[in-house]
Amino acid sequence: MNKEIKPKRRDFLFTATYTIGAVGIAAAIWPLVDQMNPDSSVKALSTTEVDISGVEQGKTITVLWRGKPIFIRRRTKNEIDEAAAVDLQDLKDPEKDSDRAKNPEWLVMVGVCTHLGCVPLGDKGEYKAWFCPCHGSHYDSSGRIRKGPAPKNLEIPKYEFVDNNTIKIG
Amino acid sequence: MSEEKYIPKSKLAQWFDSRLPLLTLSHHLKEYPTPKNLNYWWTFGGILTFCLITQIITGLVLAMHYVAHVDHAFDSIEHIMRNVNYGWLIRYVHANGASMFFLAVYIHIFRSLFYGSYKSPREVIWIIGLIIYILMMATAFMGYVLPWGQMSFWGATVITNLFSAIPFIGESITTWLWGGYSVDNPTLNRFYSLHYLLPFLTFGLVILHIWALHVPGNNNPIGIDVKKNSNETMPFHPYMVMKDITALLVFIIIFLWFVFFAPNALGHPDNYIEANPLVTPSHIVPEWYLLPFYAILRAIPSKLGGVIFMFAAIFILMLLPWLDTSKVRSAIFRPIYKKFFWVLVFTVILLGYLGAKPPEGIYLILSRLATFYYFFHFLILLPVLGRYEKTDPLPMSISDPVLDKPGTFDKFKKVASKYEGENVSSFK
Amino acid sequence: MLVHSNNFLIKIIIFFFILFTTSSAFSEEKKVDLIKTNWSFNGIFGTFDRASLQRGYQVYQEVCAGCHSMQQLSYRNLSEEGGPEFSIEEVKAIASQFEIEDGPNSDGEMFMRAARPSDKFAKPYPNIEASTAANGGAYPPDMSVLAKARVGGADYIYSLLMGYEEAPPGFELDDGVYYNKYMAGNKIKMSAPISDGIVEYSDGTQTSASQISKDVTTFLVWASEPHLESQHRMGFKAIIYLIILLTLVYMSKQKVWSRFNSKKESEEETFDKVERTVTKYEGEDPKTFK
Numbered sequence: 009m010n011k012e013i014k015p016k017r018r019d020f021l022f023t024a025t026y027t028i029g030a031v032g033i034a035a036a037i038w039p040l041v042d043q044m045n046p047d048s049s050v051k052a053l054s055t056t057e058v059d060i061s062g063v064e065q066g067k068t069i070t071v072l073w074r075g076k077p078i079f080i081r082r083r084t085k086n087e088i089d090e091a092a093a094v095d096l097q098d099l100k101d102p103e104k105d106s107d108r109a110k111n112p113e114w115l116v117m118v119g120v121c122t123h124l125g126c127v128p129l130g131d132k133g134e135y136k137a138w139f140c141p142c143h144g145s146h147y148d149s150s151g152r153i154r155k156g157p158a159p160k161n162l163e164i165p166k167y168e169f170v171d172n173n174t175i176k177i178g
Numbered sequence: 179m180s181e182e183k184y185i186p187k188s189k190l191a192q193w194f195d196s197r198l199p200l201l202t203l204s205h206h207l208k209e210y211p212t213p214k215n216l217n218y219w220w221t222f223g224g225i226l227t228f229c230l231i232t233q234i235i236t237g238l239v240l241a242m243h244y245v246a247h248v249d250h251a252f253d254s255i256e257h258i259m260r261n262v263n264y265g266w267l268i269r270y271v272h273a274n275g276a277s278m279f280f281l282a283v284y285i286h287i288f289r290s291l292f293y294g295s296y297k298s299p300r301e302v303i304w305i306i307g308l309i310i311y312i313l314m315m316a317t318a319f320m321g322y323v324l325p326w327g328q329m330s331f332w333g334a335t336v337i338t339n340l341f342s343a344i345p346f347i348g349e350s351i352t353t354w355l356w357g358g359y360s361v362d363n364p365t366l367n368r369f370y371s372l373h374y375l376l377p378f379l380t381f382g383l384v385i386l387h388i389w390a391l392h393v394p395g396n397n398n399p400i401g402i403d404v405k406k407n408s409n410e411t412m413p414f415h416p417y418m419v420m421k422d423i424t425a426l427l428v429f430i431i432i433f434l435w436f437v438f439f440a441p442n443a444l445g446h447p448d449n450y451i452e453a454n455p456l457v458t459p460s461h462i463v464p465e466w467y468l469l470p471f472y473a474i475l476r477a478i479p480s481k482l483g484g485v486i487f488m489f490a491a492i493f494i495l496m497l498l499p500w501l502d503t504s505k506v507r508s509a510i511f512r513p514i515y516k517k518f519f520w521v522l523v524f525t526v527i528l529l530g531y532l533g534a535k536p537p538e539g540i541y542l543i544l545s546r547l548a549t550f551y552y553f554f555h556f557l558i559l560l561p562v563l564g565r566y567e568k569t570d571p572l573p574m575s576i577s578d579p580v581l582d583k584p585g586t587f588d589k590f591k592k593v594a595s596k597y598e599g600e601n602v603s604s605f606k
Numbered sequence: 607m608l609v610h611s612n613n614f615l616i617k618i619i620i621f622f623f624i625l626f627t628t629s630s631a632f633s634e635e636k637k638v639d640l641i642k643t644n645w646s647f648n649g650i651f652g653t654f655d656r657a658s659l660q661r662g663y664q665v666y667q668e669v670c671a672g673c674h675s676m677q678q679l680s681y682r683n684l685s686e687e688g689g690p691e692f693s694i695e696e697v698k699a700i701a702s703q704f705e706i707e708d709g710p711n712s713d714g715e716m717f718m719r720a721a722r723p724s725d726k727f728a729k730p731y732p733n734i735e736a737s738t739a740a741n742g743g744a745y746p747p748d749m750s751v752l753a754k755a756r757v758g759g760a761d762y763i764y765s766l767l768m769g770y771e772e773a774p775p776g777f778e779l780d781d782g783v784y785y786n787k788y789m790a791g792n793k794i795k796m797s798a799p800i801s802d803g804i805v806e807y808s809d810g811t812q813t814s815a816s817q818i819s820k821d822v823t824t825f826l827v828w829a830s831e832p833h834l835e836s837q838h839r840m841g842f843k844a845i846i847y848l849i850i851l852l853t854l855v856y857m858s859k860q861k862v863w864s865r866f867n868s869k870k871e872s873e874e875e876t877f878d879k880v881e882r883t884v885t886k887y888e889g890e891d892p893k894t895f896k
Contacts, residue, residue: 434845
């Protein structure tokens with residue numbers, strides 16, 4: 009009788025010990041993993057304000073936001089028309105130009121190729137807009153992917169116009 | 179048990195094991211025969227392994243956030259404490275982990291001194307252990323410099339200046355150590371590099387330490403050789419593993435108590451003041467685990483002499499297996515040595531206390547007396563005791579009188595001597 | 607034998623006791639006992655009094671910040687959990703009162719702008735040298751980790767704030783140096799910063815010097831250990847968990863060891879052996895010992 013019960017109790021004791029021990033080890037490992045996530049000072053760096061009063065038509069300025077380049081381009085009439093005229097069916101990642109630029113004159117986007125993270129060159133490529141030299145992705149005057157390996161359009165960050173001369177990114 | 183040749187069961191395992199005998203190794207570690215009478219003082223080997231691994235892992239993580247530059251080191255520590263996710267926890271574990279590591283190593287060393295574990299055939303284990311201890315001190319010292327607080331800076335200055343005591347080339351050596359004319363950015367950077375390196379050397383030595391242990395096997399509280407394939411030994415797994423984990427958990431509770439409820443109790447407040455090369459704190463004290471040596475350093479009224487005695491205090495331990503000439507290992511059977519063992523413990527604690535006090539008046543006198551005793555103990559007392567001490571009779575085997583009940587054994591002896599007169603060694 | 611070494615240990619302990627208790631007589635400086643306060647953040651369940659932290663921030667800002675920097679803190683910390691816990695809106699408002707230097711802009715020039723929550727606390731002086739020069743050669747220490755950088759911590763800071771007194775007769779003080787009971791050497795270059803009513807609290811708390819000092823001390827302790835509350839919470843959980851695990855492991859260990867041998871048995875064996883030996887020598891009943 010006793011002999012039959014004993015192994016069962018022992019098994020339960022060992023299982024409980026192992027389980028609770030494993031929970032503790034997992035709890036001890038979590039801080040070591042989580043410390044590599046963005047820390048609170050990085051998370052707090054949310055916004056950058058940019059003065060755009062000096063930007064002429066057809067010129068682009070690049071500012072740094074969260075460690076990434078942000079392209080701010082004052083587009084020419086020609087470019088705006090070109091971007092608006094594109095048939096959405098020709099696009100790999102269909103998006104209207106009016107959804108990408110709050111004010112058609114100003115295009116604000118993250119200057120990081122959606123393929124593998126290089127910074128595209130301006131006024132280059134088949135569409136005379138942006139061209140990524142790393143693997144040959146061509147973007148149009150709205151920053152949309154037209155040709156090449158990149159899967160998506162250039163990302164639009166959260167931004168707003170504080171006044172006529174200032175954009176707040178983030 | 180370990181002598182039998184182990185053959186893995188499956189064909190694949192045999193194929194692998196004949197090319198790289200990892201399975202044989204793990205079998206050996208599991209079945210490694212340990213004396214059944216090991217007490218809880220024997221669990222500190224496992225605890226120390228835990229300490230080393232904890233220090234390496236938390237250190238690795240801290241290195242991801244720390245900046246080894248005089249302009250940023252202090253701020254980067256505060257960044258870890260404030261901004262990094264769980265940074266405060268990881269840093270406090272690392273900082274208190276150093277203290278706990280030393281606490282455990284001191285218990286481990288004194289256990290060896292009490293039970294004579296350094297004696298033949300375990301001299302090599304002992305010497306490797308001491309090298310590990312020296313590496314630990316070097317690592318801890320350089321780690322303490324990294325936060326770049328006032329104690330970091332002035333501790334580094336004082337300790338590196340020790341080398342200037344060396345005749346003729348001392349000055350050049352300190353300049354070389356510093357990479358400049360004072361402790362500065364190059365010093366901080368190289369200390370960081372070495373602080374990262376040394377734990378891995380230590381880890382390698384720990385493997386040698388364990389390897390050297392597995393050749394003769396463990397000593398035990400009675401100090402006589404055990405018969406390896408008998409009921410006197412038990413396999414390391416699960417018996418010793420379970421016992422080690424039990425002790426380890428008690429240790430971790432004490433450890434975490436410090437981490438969560440008194441994280442700065444073992445540190446010095448001055449190290450929260452950023453290093454300033456123009457202002458020396460009123461009392462410079464090293465971390466507590468280096469205090470006994472610091473006391474010896476200051477007890478000697480000559481710069482070179484102090485340095486020599488301090489290093490001699492460590493290196494003399496290397497000669498211990500030959501200074502202690504007694505054939506009996508365990509202090510249990512050495513009534514006189516046993517008392518002097520406690521005198522030594524007391525002296526070392528006293529030296530630690532004195533190391534934290536200003537070197538003047540009564541403190542200086544006591545430091546000198548304690549330093550004298552320290553050397554007297556190893557250089558004179560132990561060789562003499564080995565020759566003249568009348569030791570108690572040794573039992574035939576560790577299962578004879580059970581020694582975790584010394585009271586029983588005492589009664590046994592008392593009764594026996596009553597019947598036989600003085601000489602008790604005749605019965606066994 | 608065992609009894610002997612016990613006596614010995616007791617002697618050692620007594621020696622240490624005497625040594626530690628008399629050592630104060632030898633120490634070179636007479637130590638003044640700090641004022642002991644029953645702080646809410648002490649102990650293993652210690653937490654901060656939010657209202658006190660908020661008032662303490664006000665005191666820091668109105669009284670201390672003119673000279674003492676707090677360069678490790680950001681305005682956002684004021685809204686973070688475990689701190690004064692101002693609302694995010696309040697913190698934005700607080701931050702926008704300060705100007706900090708940013709730049710360089712596209713013309714390569716540094717410029718001033720209103721601070722944001724992510725910015726570090728604005729500094730009263732650009733560097734330590736400027737701060738030292740402006741304060742009669744004594745650098746007002748940065749207060750970010752002040753509570754951890756002084757022996758006695760909170761009690762020391764509070765005592766120091768309350769420790770301004772008339773210098774005893776015969777104690778010489780230079781111009782711009784003040785007498786403080788708790789300062790090392792009793793000389794301090796900071797004039798008494800706190801007095802009754804030096805700040806006005808909006809929550810109606812009385813503004814006695816002692817209350818103001820307590821509030822600012824609480825704030826400084828939080829500033830030096832902003833995660834203290836989660837540290838205490840996590841510590842309590844960890845210790846409870848470990849005690850449970852230890853119990854289980856110990857029981858498992860006993861179970862495992864019981865396979866090998868029973869302790870009682872070996873103890874009995876020993877006694878048997880002792881008896882046998884003694885019997886051998888005496889040749890009769892070994893009742894004599896027990």
